Amino acid sequence: xxxxxxxxxxxxxxxxxxxxxxxxxxxxxxxxxxxxxxxxxxxxxxxxxxxxxxxxxxxxxxxxxxxxxxxxxxxxxxxxxxxxxxxxxxxxxxxxxxxxxxxxxxxxxxxxxxxxxxxxxxxxxxxxxxxxxxxxxxxxxxxxxxxxxxxxxxxxxxxxxxxxxxxxxxxxxxxxxxxxxxxxxxxxxxxxxxxxxxxxxxxxxxxxxxxxxxxxxxxxxxxxxxxxxxxxxxxxxxxxxxxxxxxxxxxxxxxxxxxxxxxxxxxxxxxxxxxxxxxxxxxxxxxxxxxxxxxxxxxxxxxxxxxxxxxxxxxxxxxxxxxxxxxxxxxxxxxxxxxxxxxxxxxxxxxxxxxxxxxxxxxxxxxxxxxxxxxxxxxxxxxxxxxxxxxxxxxxxxxxxxxxxxxxxxxxxxxxxxxxxxxxxxxxxxxxxxxxxxxxxxxxxxxxxxxxxxxxxxxxxxxxxxxxxxxxxxxxxxxxxxxxxxxxxxxxxxxxxxxxxxxxxxxxxxxxxxxxxxxxxxxxxxxxxxxxxxxxxxxxxxxxxxxxxxxxxxxxxxxxxxxxxxxxxxxxxxxxxxxxxxxxxxxxxxxxxxxxxxxxxxxxxxxxxxx
Amino acid sequence: xxxxxxxxxxxxxxxxxxxxxxxxxxxxxxxxxxxxxxxxxxxxxxxxxxxxxxxxxxxxxxxxxxxxxxxxxxxxxxxxxxxxxxxxxxxxxxxxxxxxxxxxxxxxxxxxxxxxxxxxxxxxxxxxxxxxxxxxxxxxxxxxxxxxxxxxxxxxxxxxxxxxxxxxxxxxxxxxxxxxxxxxxxxxxxxxxxxxxxxxxxxxxxxxxxxxxxxxxxxxxxxxxxxxxxxxxxxxxxxxxxxxxxxxxxxxxxxxxxxxxxxxxxxxxxxxxxxxxxxxxxxxxxxxxxxxxxxxxxxxxxxxxxxxxxxxxxxxxxxxxxxxxxxxxxxxxxxxxxxxxxxxxxxxxxxxxxxxxxxxxxxxxxxxxxxxxxxxxxx
Numbered sequence: 001x002x003x004x005x006x007x008x009x010x011x012x013x014x015x016x017x018x019x020x021x022x023x024x025x026x027x028x029x030x031x032x033x034x035x036x037x038x039x040x041x042x043x044x045x046x047x048x049x050x051x052x053x054x055x056x057x058x059x060x061x062x063x064x065x066x067x068x069x070x071x072x073x074x075x076x077x078x079x080x081x082x083x084x085x086x087x088x089x090x091x092x093x094x095x096x097x098x099x100x101x102x103x104x105x106x107x108x109x110x111x112x113x114x115x116x117x118x119x120x121x122x123x124x125x126x127x128x129x130x131x132x133x134x135x136x137x138x139x140x141x142x143x144x145x146x147x148x149x150x151x152x153x154x155x156x157x158x159x160x161x162x163x164x165x166x167x168x169x170x171x172x173x174x175x176x177x178x179x180x181x182x183x184x185x186x187x188x189x190x191x192x193x194x195x196x197x198x199x200x201x202x203x204x205x206x207x208x209x210x211x212x213x214x215x216x217x218x219x220x221x222x223x224x225x226x227x228x229x230x231x232x233x234x235x236x237x238x239x240x241x242x243x244x245x246x247x248x249x250x251x252x253x254x255x256x257x258x259x260x261x262x263x264x265x266x267x268x269x270x271x272x273x274x275x276x277x278x279x280x281x282x283x284x285x286x287x288x289x290x291x292x293x294x295x296x297x298x299x300x301x302x303x304x305x306x307x308x309x310x311x312x313x314x315x316x317x318x319x320x321x322x323x324x325x326x327x328x329x330x331x332x333x334x335x336x337x338x339x340x341x342x343x344x345x346x347x348x349x350x351x352x353x354x355x356x357x358x359x360x361x362x363x364x365x366x367x368x369x370x371x372x373x374x375x376x377x378x379x380x381x382x383x384x385x386x387x388x389x390x391x392x393x394x395x396x397x398x399x400x401x402x403x404x405x406x407x408x409x410x411x412x413x414x415x416x417x418x419x420x421x422x423x424x425x426x427x428x429x430x431x432x433x434x435x436x437x438x439x440x441x442x443x444x445x446x447x448x449x450x451x452x453x454x455x456x457x458x459x460x461x462x463x464x465x466x467x468x469x470x471x472x473x474x475x476x477x478x479x480x481x482x483x484x485x486x487x488x489x490x491x492x493x494x495x496x497x498x499x500x501x502x503x504x505x506x507x508x509x510x511x512x513x514x515x516x517x518x519x520x521x522x523x524x525x526x527x528x529x530x531x532x533x534x535x536x537x538x539x540x541x542x543x544x545x546x547x548x549x550x551x552x553x554x555x556x557x558x559x560x561x562x563x564x565x566x567x568x569x570x571x572x573x574x575x576x577x578x579x580x581x582x583x584x585x586x587x588x589x590x591x592x593x594x595x596x597x598x599x600x601x602x603x604x605x606x607x608x609x610x611x
Numbered sequence: 612x613x614x615x616x617x618x619x620x621x622x623x624x625x626x627x628x629x630x631x632x633x634x635x636x637x638x639x640x641x642x643x644x645x646x647x648x649x650x651x652x653x654x655x656x657x658x659x660x661x662x663x664x665x666x667x668x669x670x671x672x673x674x675x676x677x678x679x680x681x682x683x684x685x686x687x688x689x690x691x692x693x694x695x696x697x698x699x700x701x702x703x704x705x706x707x708x709x710x711x712x713x714x715x716x717x718x719x720x721x722x723x724x725x726x727x728x729x730x731x732x733x734x735x736x737x738x739x740x741x742x743x744x745x746x747x748x749x750x751x752x753x754x755x756x757x758x759x760x761x762x763x764x765x766x767x768x769x770x771x772x773x774x775x776x777x778x779x780x781x782x783x784x785x786x787x788x789x790x791x792x793x794x795x796x797x798x799x800x801x802x803x804x805x806x807x808x809x810x811x812x813x814x815x816x817x818x819x820x821x822x823x824x825x826x827x828x829x830x831x832x833x834x835x836x837x838x839x840x841x842x843x844x845x846x847x848x849x850x851x852x853x854x855x856x857x858x859x860x861x862x863x864x865x866x867x868x869x870x871x872x873x874x875x876x877x878x879x880x881x882x883x884x885x886x887x888x889x890x891x892x893x894x895x896x897x898x899x900x901x902x903x904x905x906x907x908x909x910x911x912x913x914x915x916x917x918x919x920x921x922x923x924x925x926x927x928x929x930x931x932x933x934x935x936x937x938x939x940x941x942x943x944x945x946x947x948x949x950x951x952x953x954x955x956x957x958x959x960x961x962x963x964x965x966x967x968x969x970x971x972x973x974x975x976x977x978x979x980x981x982x983x984x985x986x987x988x989x990x
Binding site for chain 2: 007010011014015017018021112115119120121122123124126133135139140142211215216217219220221224225256257260261264265266268269333334335337338339342346435443444445446448449452461462463535536537538539540541542543575578579582585586588589
């Protein structure tokens with residue numbers, strides 16, 4: 001049965017086949033990043049829309065393949081232009097972080113609309129290609145594999161020709177280099193952006209259709225994970241570098257495949273993310289960049305635009321805190337208290353993120369990893385050592401502070417979007433280590449029978465206690481952070497955020513201060529995770545996903561980066577809004593997405609403004 | 612299917628006389644938490660269909676002692692952050708007499724302490740996690756226990772004359788527990804497990820995992836998967852040129868498995884507790900009303916959802932609609948007809964049901980049919 005060439009040859013072919021699929025998505029992402037310095041989180045959703053347009057054409061109109069492809073290209077191209085025009089262009093002068101958040105919101109809305117129209121059921125997409133396969137080594141390659149490779153290579157070539165030799169292509173490159181200068185020279189920057197989004201979206205849509213045919217399966221949620229993989233591949237190849245994106249994708253495919261070969265199937269992503277972080281640390285501009293030094297990242301400094309924060313006078317904040325503490329005296333509804341209690345727990349997570357992302361300028365997408373470390377630390381200590389919960393929660397804070405800082409440490413030299421992707425990787429790594437480290441974490445079976453929050457052995461189970469304990473922890477941690485930001489530490493961190501070269505020339509040891517910020521943030525996030533573990537009583541690797549990291553970042557941006565009260569407001573809003581929309585049943589996440597988009601549109605600097 | 616669901620899903624055939632009586636009185640309410648949006652949304656939609664058929668039946672025959680039975684379905688996205696909120700809502704809502712759900716273990720078990728403390732039965736019909744019912748004496752489940760199911764699958768493997776099994780399993784709490792039990796059961800029957808590969812829920816490409824499986828030189832492959840990933844695995848196994856027999860846990864059973872798997876899935880064998888081709892009259896009545904209402908054949912989750920609603924209806928009819936009475940009734944009730952078990956009775960100590968009914972089935976010419984006992988042909 002096994003091939004004469006041995007399994008490694010098969011692993012190599014498999015890796016290339018999968019990388020081939022990532023490439024189509026990565027090219028579009030790289031193009032958009034190249035021109036607008038934007039990681040497009042909606043790209044996975046466009047890919048899903050492309051798959052559904054193709055499915056509609058094949059199933060209802062019985063179109064032949066070329067016509068199906070054309071329909072997908074036109075449909076998704078228009079969608080891309082619409083996203084740019086309606087969703088992103090109005091945010092042109094907003095802080096750079098606002099469009100990023102907008103793409104997250106647009107992705108959510110697209111996914112939800114697709115789910116409402118097409119139902120969440122997966123559907124089969126019949127392949128329109130002849131069903132022949134070539135035997136290569138121990139595996140086979142089909143017509144579709146070749147078509148995918150062909151489309152990948154041809155589109156990269158076309159892009160190259162377009163960017164090098166056409167007038168619009170020059171304009172695109174000029175805009176990528178310096179948007180303002182290009183505009184000064186008479187380039188219609190909006191048209192360029194529109195063209196780029198159309199091309200990228202068309203490519204994304206085509207890849208969705210092809211992948212749908214490849215696996216004979218499409219569903220409304222197919223985009224999220226693939227989108228992340230595309231982003232990782234782009235990052236490996238170097239953001240904004242189109243040929244690099246293709247090479248990066250093939251490499252990612254190979255890395256995954258070899259990871260499976262060497263360690264087993266469940267290590268696939270773990271291995272891939274570890275390699276990604278190594279590449280980022282060793283070659284921070286992607287492996288195809290020249291030289292090791294970072295060019296001046298156009299996002300630092302301007303990434304977080306200063307705005308006048310809404311200053312809430314201390315007595316008002318204190319008054320609000322007292323009212324919040326006293327609320328259970330008036331409100332006896334366990335549901336309301338529980339919802340707000342969960343809101344407070346997420347607020348702790350949000351203030352920890354706003355410290356690293358807002359104040360220290362390291363936009364992290366791995367905050368759920370810290371929650372998970374805290375939750376498992378406290379859960380394991382309470383279950384195996386039978387320590388009292390008060391002690392385990394505090395210990396979880398310390399453990400998370402130390403572990404969290406250590407694992408993020410290698411990414412400290414990165415800047416801008418690279419930090420974001422590295423931390424995303426760290427979050428995934430934490431989740432995958434939990435999944436694979438059976439001996440400690442019980443693997444996928446998870447931790448059950450975690451003791452509830454208690455005080456000298458008396459369990460505190462009611463909604464009121466969840467509310468009060470979470471609020472108490474939040475107030476203490478927020479005060480600590482407030483004190484810290486008011487001191488020289490806060491000033492130093494903001495200096496690093498605004499200009500790290502200048503900060504270093506003034507003798508600030510960047511790593512130490514970044515470690516301090518991550519340490520404090522890790523402590524808070526660890527406490528939040530630990531409290532959640534005791535409230536939930538059961539946790540496994542699915543409790544804290546990358547979706548939770550994304551949610552935390554949304555809360556922080558919505559509230560205003562670096563703004564403690566803003567983070568709290570953002571967290572409570574984003575936890576309670578989906579609850580408020582409950583009456584809308586299947587429509588509630590759609591309404592939530594639209595509300596999010598409106599908030600970004602009309603308050604891009606965050607509700608309470610950046611500090 | 613663009614169907615606007617209202618918060619209260621009133622079910623029932625309006626024409627029947629029993630309903631007219633039932634309708635005139637305050638409904639008895641069941642609280643459901645499950646995914647209607649998010650990555651597991653398809654399963655919530657399947658639950659609803661099963662529930663609706665059962666409610667049609669119950670309410671057409673007089674409801675719960677003259678009162679109509681209804682459910683509220685709160686979307687949790689199967690996210691623990693939201694199930695705990697919904698749990699507080701249900702325990703505080705005096706109209707809710709029993710709760711059903713949630714889908715994933717992480718989401719369901721996070722809510723258990725709240726239901727347990729408030730004395731509202733949490734009934735999980737998809738929760739096979741071994742610790743789920745250990746949440747307390749108000750936590751019950753009729754999910755098919757993998758301690759029952761996996762030995763039955765191993766019996767099938769043995770009867771097929773297969774000795775060296777390689778396992779591909781979903782690497783979550785369910786898949787992992789099932790895999791461990793299957794390994795044990797195969798060994799007890801004198802077989803050998805040559806390898807086991809766990810994949811993640813969002814993976815779609817299994818080529819490299821399959822290379823590993825082939826390298827282990829098995830004489831058959833066992834899948835512990837749901838239908839979307841099961842179909843994917845089968846396709847890719849066949850595309851890799853592997854012709855070994857494939858035996859799968861019953862969770863792959865769905866008409867969708869055929870659609871997504873195409874020609875590749877012909878010959879796949881499985882054991883299922885519920886199968887629409889099952890000649891038992893109970894099953895045939897359910898299949899008939901289901902097909903009439905939705906135009907599709909019911910699948911595993913449709914069947915389990917239906918079963919659960921029928922069971923809870925029977926408990927309420929016999930023991931009343933007090934929360935406490937339902938909890939006690941679950942321990943006492945006997946011989947409730949069930950499409951999954953034949954007849955249901957709980958072990959009051961474990962709060963689970965034992966001995967599921969099992970049909971051996973296979974895919975033949977793109978259809979699920981009863982397995983006739985022939986040895987599996989190498990494809």
